[in-house]
Amino acid sequence: MIPNRHDDGEHPRRNHWEKEADMPAVPSPFRPRKPKVEPPSQSKMNVPVERAIEHCRVFVDGEALPGEYTVNSALEAVEEYGRGFVWVGLVEPVEHQMTRVAEQFGIHELIVEDAVLAHQRPKLERYDDQLFVVARSVNYRDSDEVTDRRDVISTGEVQMLMGKNFLITVCHKAKLPNLAYTVADEQSLVEIGPVAMVWKILDMLVDRYSEISALLAVEVDEIEEEVFEPGVKFDVNRIYLYKREILEMKHAIEPLSAALKSLVENNKDLIDKQIRSYLRDVNDHQSVVKDHIQSFDERLSSLLDVSVAKVSMQQNTDMRTISAVVGMAAVPTLIAGIYGMNFDNMPELHLEYGYYISIAFMVITVGAIFWWFRKNNWL
Incomplete structure (x- = not known):
């Protein structure tokens, strides 16, 4: 036999809901909420x-x-x-x-x-x-x-x-x-x-x-x-x-x-x-x-x-121009790097006109690369 009341005389179901009533209410997602209106001061x-x-x-x-x-x-x-x-x-x-x-x-x-x-x-x-x-x-x-x-x-x-x-x-x-x-x-x-x-x-x-x-x-x-x-x-x-x-x-x-x-x-x-x-x-x-x-x-x-x-097109054009300039600078850098390695057994190091020949080769190469870039609208 299940008792209807606790010893203190409170109904168990009633006590359960009373405890839940003390808890903060959770808004239901299915119930629209009215906008909160602040009371006038x-x-x-x-x-x-x-x-x-x-x-x-x-x-x-x-x-x-x-x-x-x-x-x-x-x-x-x-x-x-x-x-x-x-x-x-x-x-x-x-x-x-x-x-x-x-x-x-x-x-x-x-x-x-x-x-x-x-x-x-x-x-x-x-x-x-x-x-x-x-x-x-x-x-x-x-x-x-x-x-x-x-x-x-x-x-x-x-x-x-x-x-x-x-x-x-x-x-x-x-x-x-x-x-x-x-x-x-x-x-x-x-x-x-x-x-x-x-x-x-x-x-x-x-x-x-x-x-x-x-x-x-x-x-x-x-x-x-x-x-x-x-x-x-x-x-x-x-x-x-x-x-x-x-x-x-x-x-x-x-x-x-x-x-x-x-x-x-x-x-x-x-x-x-x-x-x-x-x-x-x-x-x-x-x-x-x-x-x-x-x-x-x-x-x-x-x-x-x-x-x-x-x-985007302007950025691509700028990047292409920068790449062309870097490409033209790469050849003189390569030549200067090769002849700056300070090896004793390099045949061109003791030429009388080796410096002028290398400079002329750099200028001709850069000019050729510049002409090719202009022909292809890179510059």
Whole structure:
């Protein structure tokens, strides 16, 4: 008969699991691990939410009402007019600031986490009647103007959260112009709602992609001419520099195509037909830029292969030249070594003109070898 309990009254199975509970947990390889989020410090908790708000504007009938608003007053103004929407621009908010804004607009908690963490690929997510769009901004600086060459291409992040009567933009290392003035000529579009502003922001970002693509095309063309021009020394590190920067831009903009396509095709109930046509145009421009960046990457890979081949050929030429020079020096060295052995019984040692004969023989031999090397393009 097996006893059910120990003498001290503890169940053996229960005691076993209690001991295991005291051991450090081992993460399972089959269970995804959430990224560790550091709790905000007390100093960040004390920062008011207004510190993260860059602007808060109210749009009614396609026009921006004059002046800036607080979040509460903006919502009250939209409710009072019975139409229009609020646009709140945030700059790198911390968690408690984003949580406060989310409570006022009824934003899903998962969006709050994404908006704070940043460093995300371009994407589109839908939460009921809210759309969350992430796009990357790209900035270009000439390589001669930066101290750290890794800063030629720099990227930021623009997040857009769209609801029925509000638009919240969150910028991380990115700068958006005040569109309240730039959309004055597009009043009929803005009157449609926040989605028109989302289109405008995406259109501006993609236009910037096109401008940078044109600048990179000039740089790649210059590198190509430099590599293929004969007799010109070139810096292979420049190819590595632009290949790395173009890859960074490629990773920043390439996923946006899928997000734009999903925005147009899968959210027709939230997006007006006219805006969908404009978003298709943005997607077309994005695809063109993506193809250009892909071609730049392929061209630089080819130029890198060519440059490595040219360096190898130059090294082979240098080694051949060195070998030819050593070969020409070998004959005089051999003659001088033979007649420098100091043997008594050497017939040429006592010739009256032996020195001049040996020197002449050295010169003639070196000249013959030089002629032969030049004939075979070794020198």
